[in-house]
Amino acid sequence: MMPRNACTPGLMTLLRVGGIFSPDRLEATDILMAGGKIIALGSDLDVPGGWPIHVEEARHLIAVPAFIDQHVHVTGGGGEGGCGTRCPEISAQEIASMGIGTVVGVLGTDGISRSPADLLAKVRGLGAEGICAYMYTGAYRVPPPTLTGDIQRDLAWIPEVIGLGEIAISDHRSSQPRQDEIERIVSDTRVGAMLAGKRGICHFHIGDGKRGLEPLRRLLTETEIPADQVIPTHVNRRRELLEEAADYALTFNASVDVTAFEDAGDGLSSFDAVSRLLELGVPPARITLSSDCNGSLPEFDAEGAYLGMKVARNTTLIADWQRLVHEGVLPLETALGLISTNVARVLGLHASKGRLAVGFDADVALLDSELQPQQTFVSGKSVFKTIKR
Known part of the structure; x- marks a missing residue:
């Protein structure tokens, strides 16, 4: 378990991944999260400089609903x-x-x-x-x-x-x-x-x-x-x-x-x-x-x-x-x-969970090619991440 104070993320988190299943496959490869929600999906999202944002690079992983x-x-x-x-x-x-x-x-x-x-x-x-x-x-x-x-x-x-x-x-x-x-x-x-x-x-x-x-x-x-x-x-x-x-x-x-x-x-x-x-x-x-x-x-x-x-x-x-x-x-x-x-x-949670879509809770699991979880976000915060040696 990653300590909650292991890093000091910005008020926003941008995930850059290799693919997104919402559960349907999306064309997007970026997920922008803020306030516990998904606020944007796209590819190569451009975030203005100076914004309080933490970028998570995970191009080798796919994102699915947690x-x-x-x-x-x-x-x-x-x-x-x-x-x-x-x-x-x-x-x-x-x-x-x-x-x-x-x-x-x-x-x-x-x-x-x-x-x-x-x-x-x-x-x-x-x-x-x-x-x-x-x-x-x-x-x-x-x-x-x-x-x-x-x-x-x-x-x-x-x-x-x-x-x-x-x-x-x-x-x-x-x-x-x-x-x-x-x-x-x-x-x-x-x-x-x-x-x-x-x-x-x-x-x-x-x-x-x-x-x-x-x-x-x-x-x-x-x-x-x-x-x-x-x-x-x-x-x-x-x-x-x-x-x-x-x-x-x-x-x-x-x-x-x-x-x-x-x-x-x-x-x-x-x-x-x-x-x-x-x-x-x-x-x-x-x-x-x-x-x-x-x-x-x-x-x-x-x-x-x-x-x-x-x-x-x-x-x-x-x-x-x-x-x-x-x-x-x-x-x-x-x-x-x-x-x-x-x-x-x-x-009865389908209005906020179970999908990766704008307005839904930012609950995201990042999986490797074998579908093994490598990182888990809940409400936009990383609560688990494997430690690469």
Whole structure:
């Protein structure tokens, strides 16, 4: 992580790169940033002498929208095997080094030793270190823990709260919510978000249970809730679940979130899952990728007894995404949607994030020829840069 005082940049920053993908390929090679926004795109931009500007020469790199990870256990997940199995917090360096500029923090199984207040404090801490960070209110269980005692108030009064999650269904660790309880919390989230001017998605953890996506199918069939209000994640944890997720996406014109599991076990890697969803006809715009990083990867026996766990990392997210491009599954312009443009739309951040365009947030990742992140800008400030020796 580059110290924030490593250099004294001007009030403006001019990036000169080898190419710009917005995600579509642009003719421009220069990005002018000021006030946290992109204020100009072009080639060989001429800046008057004497202007307070820092020029960053990176002609050997390409610029893309900084990635957005919508499922991060920023305070650490785990705990299924006791207090000694709590996962560690994630650092700003771990986030930015992968080209990620925006994260959404989640609580998981453990909503007891960790709370929405802990999550909010961590999210604000990451913000102080230069990462754009949001959070979901709630955790696995229903009724969900909140900051103010009410889902709608959390959305209305806490700027960092952009939705509800991760609510667990079809999982032995969930609170086994009834259908009417699911409908109530989703409708509460929707109305609270409307009052706050937010999208207010409900981020659903889908477990190994035989019910799969049935509770969400019923929700969209039996109520007036629109499909873009709910996002099922971990849909690649079982092959059968992924097939169901494809049908769900096509039936309801809905989005599904694939998790970049480090060890997919009985499921599919995010590379294989995206490839299969595309084979089944799911449009790329309806697929997103997330890391689940710093969450636990627990192993249970057939009776549900805890056997052990690993800690998820976000390195798999970027590696599998790179593989999708390198092996020709998707062109770079389309693949960028999986971790930028599509995610921004799903979260309701599409007016300011997910694209490199004038007026958008100056969140930029610079990638080398292998698509490996070399520098990350958030709101126009460099928060990560590799050190060349």
